[in-house]
Amino acid sequence: MRRMFVAMSGLALGLVLAMHVGVRAEQAQDPAVIDKTMKAVGPAFGAVRKAVDGGMMAEAKAGAQTLSKAFAETEAFFKSHGKADGVEMAQAGKKAADAIAAAANAEAAKAPVGELTKTCAGCHTKYRDKAADGSYTFKPGA
Numbered sequence: 001m002r003r004m005f006v007a008m009s010g011l012a013l014g015l016v017l018a019m020h021v022g023v024r025a026e027q028a029q030d031p032a033v034i035d036k037t038m039k040a041v042g043p044a045f046g047a048v049r050k051a052v053d054g055g056m057m058a059e060a061k062a063g064a065q066t067l068s069k070a071f072a073e074t075e076a077f078f079k080s081h082g083k084a085d086g087v088e089m090a091q092a093g094k095k096a097a098d099a100i101a102a103a104a105n106a107e108a109a110k111a112p113v114g115e116l117t118k119t120c121a122g123c124h125t126k127y128r129d130k131a132a133d134g135s136y137t138f139k140p141g142a
């Protein structure tokens with residue numbers, strides 16, 4: 001009876017461990033995902049900034065929609081890695097992009113553009129590494 005109980009507990013523990021490891025391995029997105037997303041974010045944000053400066057709101061809004069989608073992907077990436085602050089920064093980025101897309105005019109878009117610039121830098125300081133060859137990589141952080 002006692003041996004049976006020990007055997008059963010061992011089995012249950014093994015199962016829990018296997019499930020835990022399995023779930024983590026399955027959910028954490030590959031760093032290639034954030035690399036691809038950010039390679040789109042860079043030019044899109046450059047275009048948005050230029051468009052807002054030039055008062056071309058149709059272009060600014062189209063770019064802001066691209067950014068909004070990219071930050072939803074960014075949020076999913078950081079969520080899959082269990083980084084709550086990364087998730088928050090991605091959400092802040094999406095909120096600012098949505099504010100640009102909804103802005104009544106270029107003047108009103110300037111504040112969210114400024115906020116977005118700070119959000120980029122905040123996340124890069126913590127989660128972006130620069131390799132010796134000048135390329136960027138995801139830094140898992142603390």
Ligand code: HEC
Nearest residue numbers: 035038039042045086089090119120123127128136137138
């Ligand atoms: C929540 C975190 C986060 C936010 C917010 C964020 N980034 Fe990134 N970014 C990353 C990470 C992580 C990398 C490194 C991934 C890689 O390049 O492999 C990166 C890389 C980049 C790269 C280099 C891409 C390459 O490999 O050539 C550019 C450009 C970039 N980001 C632009 C931006 C801009 C512009 C913003 C703001 C509008 C922004 N990012 C906001 C996390 C973020």
